C-alpha cells in the first residue's frame with residue numbers, strides 16, 4: 001500500500017479546525033461521511049432542547065413567546081446564517097422545509113416579472129425543486145418552463161425569461177454552478193435569479209449578493225447540522241424585498257399580527273416570508289448548532305474541504321483501482337463542493353457493506369456512491385480509514401453478501 005505524504009496524523013495535527021470535532025456527539029467506531037445529507041449532532045443541542053421543553057414550555061408556558069423571544073427566532077436564527085451566505089443581518093428568515101421556501105420565493109419572483117412567465121432551470125436539478133416548479137406551473141397555466149444545460153447557451157435559453165432557478169451544488173456529483181456568471185446572464189436577459197444553496201451553505205465561501213443572486217433558499221439539516229427536518233432559510237436581495245409579495249402570506253408575516261385586522265399588510269423586510277407560527281423546537285436546535293460557526297473562518301472550511309475531498313479521490317483511485325469505480329465529481333477542486341461521488345454498477349450493495357463496517361455514506365439512484373465531508377468533524381484519519389474499508393470490501397467481494405442486496409425505504 002502506498003502511503004501518501006503527508007500522513008493523516010500530520011494533517012490532523014496541523015488542522016486549525018480539528019478541535020471542532022469535540023463539539024459533536026459522534027458514535028464510536030463510525031466514520032461519518034453523510035453530513036451533506038444529515039449533519040451530525042452538536043453536543044449542546046440536547047441540553048438546549050431539554051431547557052426549551054422543561055423550562056420555557058413546561059414552566060413558563062405561553063409567557064416564553066416574549067420572555068425567551070420565541071417570536072423573533074426565525075430572524076435571530078437567520079442572523080446566524082447570514083454570515084455564511086455573505087449577507088447582512090436582518091436579511092434572512094428561517095422556517096419550514098426547503099421545498100416550501102422554494103415555492104414562496106419562486107412565486108414571489110414570478111410576481112415581480114408579471115409579463116415574463118418563463119422559468120429556466122436544469123432537468124438535472126434536485127427533484128423537489130422541479131416538483132415545486134411543476135406545481136406552480138399547474139396553478140399558473142401561462143407559465144412556461146425551459147431547461148438549460150451546459151450544451152446550450154444560457155443567453156439563448158434566457159431570452160424573454162422571468163426567472164432563472166438553479167441549485168448551486170449538484171446533489172449527485174457535487175459540481176458547482178458558476179453563480180456569478182449565470183446570474184449575470186440572467187440579469188442581462190432581464191430575469192431574476194433563485195438559487196438553492198442546500199449543498200453549499202456551511203462548506204463553500206459564499207458571497208451571494210456580490211455574485212448576483214436575487215433570491216436564495218437552502219436546507220438547515222445538511223452542513224448546518226440543525227437535525228432531522230430542521231427548517232430552511234430564505235434570503236431576498238434588500239433592493240427587492242420591499243416590493244416583494246409571497247404567495248403564502250400568513251399572520252406572522254403581517255406588519256401587525258396582534259392587531260388582528262382582516263386585511264393583510266406585509267411586515268417590513270424579510271419577516272414577510274414567515275407564513276404561520278414558527279417551529280420553535282426545531283429552530284432552537286438549529287440555533288444551538290449554529291453557535292459553532294461564530295468562531296469559524298469559511299476560507300479555512302473551504303481549504304480543508306478541498307484538501308479532504310482531493311485526498312479521498314486520490315486514495316480511492318490508488319487503492320480501489322480495477323474494481324469498476326468511475327469518479328463523477330469534478331476532478332478540479334475549485335469546481336467541486338463538499339462531496340465526492342463515484343459511479344459503480346453495484347453501488348447500492350457496496351454502500352450497504354460500507355455502512356455495515358461503520359463507514360457511512362449514501363447511495364443515489366441509479367448507481368452513485370456519495371461521500372460527504374463536513375470539515376467541522378471529519379478528520380484526515382477518517383478519510384484513510386474509509387478508503388481502507390472501501391478497498392477491503394471491493395478486494396474481498398464482501399458486498400456480494402445477500403443481506404446487502406435489498407433496498408431500504410430511505411437510501
Ligand SMILES: *Cc1c(COP(=O)(O)O)cnc(C)c1O
Nearest residue numbers: 097098099126167171196198219
Ligand atoms: C436537500 C435538498 C432539499 C431539501 O428539501 P426539503 O424540502 O427541506 O426536504 C431541497 N433542494 C436541494 C437542492 C437539496 O439538496
